[in-house]
Amino acid sequence: MDREQRGKNGSIPFSEDNYTHNIEKAGERKLDRRSFMKMMVGAAGVFAVSTLPWGTIAFNELTGIKKKTYDPKKIADAASLNVGDAIEFAYPGEHDSALLVRLGENEYKAYQNACTHLKCPVFWSKEDGELLCPCHHGIFDVHTGKPTAGPPKRPLPEILLKTDSGAVFATGVKRYET
Numbered sequence: 001m002d003r004e005q006r007g008k009n010g011s012i013p014f015s016e017d018n019y020t021h022n023i024e025k026a027g028e029r030k031l032d033r034r035s036f037m038k039m040m041v042g043a044a045g046v047f048a049v050s051t052l053p054w055g056t057i058a059f060n061e062l063t064g065i066k067k068k069t070y071d072p073k074k075i076a077d078a079a080s081l082n083v084g085d086a087i088e089f090a091y092p093g094e095h096d097s098a099l100l101v102r103l104g105e106n107e108y109k110a111y112q113n114a115c116t117h118l119k120c121p122v123f124w125s126k127e128d129g130e131l132l133c134p135c136h137h138g139i140f141d142v143h144t145g146k147p148t149a150g151p152p153k154r155p156l157p158e159i160l161l162k163t164d165s166g167a168v169f170a171t172g173v174k175r176y177e178t
């Protein structure tokens with residue numbers, strides 16, 4: 001750069017077509033209340049739309065009103081479980097503890113057995129014909145999973161079953177339906 005192109009104090013004088021000429025500083029800095037509100041409403045709209053699918057998923061998970069289906073999983077051979085007995089299994093995940101109770105020759109019921117009060121394991125009392133939680137004496141009806149005594153207010157999540165070729169399979173989880 002030669003001497004004529006420099007300003008008085010040696011600074012570089014920007015010509016009209018340099019890349020900063022279209023910035024009107026006064027205008028750029030003007031953000032009145034109306035513009036600010038418009039910007040905030042726009043941002044809120046973008047946020048709402050972008051989070052909508054997650055909100056729907058979270059709603060379904062938290063309310064548990066949707067019946068869930070998973071890959072069928074064999075629980076037991078019918079011949080290995082006498083009428084009136086129960087066995088533990090895990091479904092749908094390996095940490096989702098559950099109970100299968102054989103109530104009759106062809107009648108089975110299964111529930112996830114984490115108590116709906118404070119998650120203690122619920123067990124089958126053959127003598128009483130009830131599902132019992134020892135922590136605070138919660139009792140659940142084995143036919144419906146609904147609480148009948150103690151502090152639990154919500155039913156145990158029921159596991160959907162099917163029998164096939166002499167075996168009992170878990171096919172899904174039904175939650176909090178009345």
Ligand code: FES
Nearest residue numbers: 115117118133138
């Ligand atoms: S944890 Fe089951 S009754 Fe409290």
